[in-house]
Amino acid sequence: MAGDGKKILLVDTDKAASGTAAFLEEHGYAVQTVGGYQQALTAAQNWKPDLVILNILIQAFNPLDLIAELRKNPFTEGQKIIIFSQTPKTDIVTGPAPTVSGYLTKPVDFDALKAALAKAAPPQEGRQPTVMVADDDTEFSDLVTMFLEANNYAPEVVNDPMQVMARLRERRPDALLLDIMMPGKDGFAIMEEMQESVDTVGIPIIILSALRLENYQERGVLTGLPEIVAREIPGDLLLKLVEEQTGGNGEAAAEAPQPEGGRTDRPRVLMADDQTELLMLMKEMVEYAGFEVVTANDGVEAMRAVFETNPDIIVLDYNMPRKNGLEVAQDLKDNPLFAHIPIIIVTAFGEKHAKLKGLSMGIDDYLIKPVDADELVARIRMILKRNRQVLDTNPLSRLPGNPSIQARVERELQKGGKFAVLYLDLNNFKAYNDIYGFEAGDRVIKATANLLVKLTIQNEKTEDFIGHIGGDDFIVVTGYERAEQLAQRIVRGFDEIAPSFYNKTDRERGHIVATDRQGNIKKFPFLSIAIGIVHNGSRRLSSFAQVSNIGTELKKGAKASDKSHYIVDRRKD
16 A cells, blocks of 8 residues: 555644544555644654654644754654644635735735734824734844834834734734734634624724745745645545655655756855955855855845855845845845845945844844854745745745746736736646656656746846746746747747657657546647747737736647747737
């Protein structure tokens, strides 16, 4: 059977846990379920499970404390863990009639938060709206407080979840910013109580959470572990995750592509400062803490290094020649390929207005010189844990998702210049997935994303945009003049790498045999790519919906070809 007797420790107190345990046992796994902190630690050390499945919403204890303790214990520091939380309460946030006014994931897009607050608690002449921040993360609360004060709101912070309801009844704020995951009493429980009380039922709620509900992440923002929190979790997804984590080094792992550019498993930190001695000292300290460090001596070098090395986090000195730290940060935040990278600014200036300027740009933290090395390392670790994902980045490809795609296309429409949008889709992907499995399919998606980045983003000054709509669908926004040439390069490049996705037997045969969507057995040729090119060179484009509809239609036409193919919209108004 699939599990082959491998041991799964299920840490959960929810009634759904018994169903999960029975499902895993049916597929050949040995399962032990525990609901207490000490029970989980003891079982992990003595029973030595192949995998721990942890409910991140468990209320019996703080699950982050359990993860930290497992990592500290030399007997369990290598323990494999996935986050798997199933709760019908997600409907409160993501259901067809959500209770909340807004749902933003951390790291928070402050422009999006400003827009959500404008709807939930619009400014009033002569009065500052009161906004309560309910979050046990004090550092994050401080950042939000600064943001609220700068935008003419009166902040009220509650870091103890057990005190939230009492403070809500006492203060009656105009809006509540609420974290879902808090120890002892989570945001779901608070929202339920608010709906039951006449004093609080009308208070608008905006969720600010590191949890992405109804969405699988390879690395959760808080934990860095594979994570899914949903109302209902398909059994095949659970099996896929469990098999991946307990599978060992099979043939698929042996054939997996190696990281490009000599990339190590250590987080990569870019540090930029024009004071060479200080830079080398900080580099040595951060490397000693277990990070890979890349350095730059001014802002222009820093921009080039970002493009060449794609760091996980950036530490910028504020006062650098050619480009200062905030100028570099602004350029990065304006580039959709790098906008998700967290940034720390190091400065000798402690003025509040400088911090607020950076906060509005999305700067994650500030440090004042002289910098304490231990504090710098601690801040880097904390931010990497919290800010692993940008708001809507696809967890597989690391490319911007649908909200960013729509915003970028609408921006081009508003600018009024000539532009083009490439809609891209893979042919025969379902058949490939059915034969080679989801893990191989994921490698194809990653390889396609890397190819698009390589062929589209030629240097750090590019204004082109690449997004991942979902599944095997991508989008590229580029200049009207270069769109067709770019499509030609993508078609050519994809056809060059496609045979490498198949084993030797299938490569020699030139096709695979699988069932189509109607259940008929048939031969499928190798993967290919279809591209529809929408542009405003010969017709007026007025909305994102119009662009999307035309792109879908053109892409469908391109998919009719047996090989990689692109179609340009030649029609006129």
